[in-house]
Amino acid sequence: MANRPQDTAGHNSPGLTLHVPEPHYRPGDAVDFSHLTVSEPGAQPRPDEACPAAETHPLATDLIRVLGDDNQAHGPWNPRLDAETLRTMLRHMALTRAFDERMFRGQRQGKTSFYMKCTGEEATSISAAMALAADDMVFPSYRQQGILIVRGYPLVEMINQIYSNKGDKLKGRQLPIMYSSREHSFFTISGNLATQTPQAVGWAMASAIKGDTRIAATWVGEGSTAEGDFHAACTFAAVYNAPVILNVVNNQWAISSFSGFAGGERATFAQRGAGYGLASLRVDGNDALAVYAAERWAANRARANGGPTLIEHFSYRAEGHSTSDDPSGYRSAQEREEWPLGDPIMRLKNHLIALGEWDEGRQEELDRACAEEVKAATKEAEKNGILGHGMHHPFRTMFEDVFEELPWHLKEQAAQANKERRIKWPEREGEQ
């Protein structure tokens, strides 16, 4: 017990209690999301992109929405995209979902060790990426595979990486889904959470230092906003007026912990941006049009030297955290069904149908085509091998790229590994 003066007031006060947040629903619970405030689509004002950051702060507690229950687009945030762009957006989302389905199955079939889906969150990466220029630099977390799909990164390359086979451009060094593609301005994904957020700010600062016109965007889950790096990112972004977009994907869950453990009970995640003096928007993350409009607003602002924006994408992680996770152990299965903001693909599809630019038949055809495309890419990638079947990169590559050149101690260790290979796998003599 801490020492305290004997005669202070409070002697008869009740003992203090620790508040440990608890989610609304656990496994088996009936779900009722009526406590969530879901704003009316089209009712949110759209400030000028050049406005002072503070003018956006009412939007940090609101929810920017465009698509209504009538499947029509409403209000000043309607990005007024043409039907062809909407269909492209829908196609990217459908392809991403088909890819996730097949890769998840691939992990269950033992073709790789690990996979993570982004089901239900497709809009937060795809619509956002479509609102950026192709050479704007993105610093994603591990759940934005949709960005690579938007930017035309070949599915075969994604699968090669997931299978860690001899075609893997990352030479089998990285855990599946930790992609990297400089050519597509896609930063190398790290397992360490939130580290990419201040790095994105640094990249944006560099772009500003050089008088470039490119901006940076980063994505982080709401759980990872609790990391110190996120605070550094917000501070540096504000201090240097960095041309960066900080996307927070609030999918309600960080593995088994609900958003309350990241501080979500008392404030929205967009509100954190307001505290740093960042322009801050909170959007319906399952509304592809709202996500596009917010990201485009922030991109235009950053490109015009208006500075950084924090966007909270309010969404729901429809599936488990990863192939190593079973969400039925900590949340009610009913949550997904009852989620008031629906499914981003369904909502966009219904919008296109309402516009007379799509129908169920074409959707079926699209889904079939996506499944075929993924299947074909999988077959192609499997020619390069699957995890653990021996078709990996040569042994010596394990030692390359630690440094630009191999120092003596790595040369010695490479020789050791090669010697071990001859003892452990004599049948593979001739490999390096």
Add this chain to the structure above:
Amino acid sequence: MTTATASASATAATASERRINMIEAINEALDIMMDRDPDIIIMGEDVGYFGGVFRATAGLQEKYGKTRVFDTPISECGIIAAAVGMGAYGLRPVPEIQFADYIYPGLDQLISEAARLRYRSAGEYIAPMTVRSPFGGGIFGGQTHSQSPESLFTHVAGLKTVIPSTPHDAKGLLIAAIEDNDPVIFFEPKRIYNGPFSGYYDQPVQPWKAHTDSVVPEGYYRIPLGKARIVREGEALTVLAYGTMVHVTEAVCREKGVDAEIIDLRTLVPLDIEAIETSVKKTGRCLVVHEATRTSGFGAELSALVTERCFYHLEAPVERATGFDTPYPHSLEWAYFPGPVRIGEAIDKVLAE
């Protein structure tokens, strides 16, 4: 003395030789590199307008402008992370961490990010950054202005660790570090910023101007990373040291009249194993000296390497003279610091067998 293995001879410098201290040498290296390469950026706490709490960046903001030399928020994590992002863009950042004792909030960014960027992206992204940070004790800095955390970094695959011990080396090594395409931790022994410290704390400190190692050529020159310097050739034993301890060891050997071969490692990773092996095989005896705490310090790695590679040439066990396994104390600084008595006893022990 522009060669990598130039020894600190006692010859007097001629009138034309320019002598500067280590701070001036570091400032000059930064100035030269900023002038040569527009992609070099300096940032850190107080490094901009003020020129750094040790004056290492004095005058650079005025000369190169606020977008190339600037102050940062007090966030080591943010400083290192921003440098990683700038490196990914294509810049060559030289961030400063005010004291090595304060580098820890930036460790995740250094260990998980900067060190692994090249590896995990198969060379797509690199972190060509040099993290400068004053380190080491002997200045009554207490627990958080005296530490020597080099072994935290030598243990990390993908980082290079460099520690100069003279103005001449500080300039040449810093230039090489900045040009290096791998992340380099550049620890500056602040005890010897202004003069080589002998370890005899009750004696007046000799300024760099009175030492030949402060003869620093003007303009650009580089000292390759991974090359040690033979400070003094000798036959009786090999002493492996770096930073301030190079000068303490030199003074002790002079005092005791020991014919030691003193090697200033200069770069800990990659290590100049050839210089070490050659020397120990010649002398048959080896002492490792560092200020850092003993257990799992870099001395343990050196001792293991010497034992593995020179075992049949050794005439005595490899000894270590190091800091004690305690936090760095304030009032008992000279009881803690591995000074002449501790080093002298270690030398006696190595020579006795």
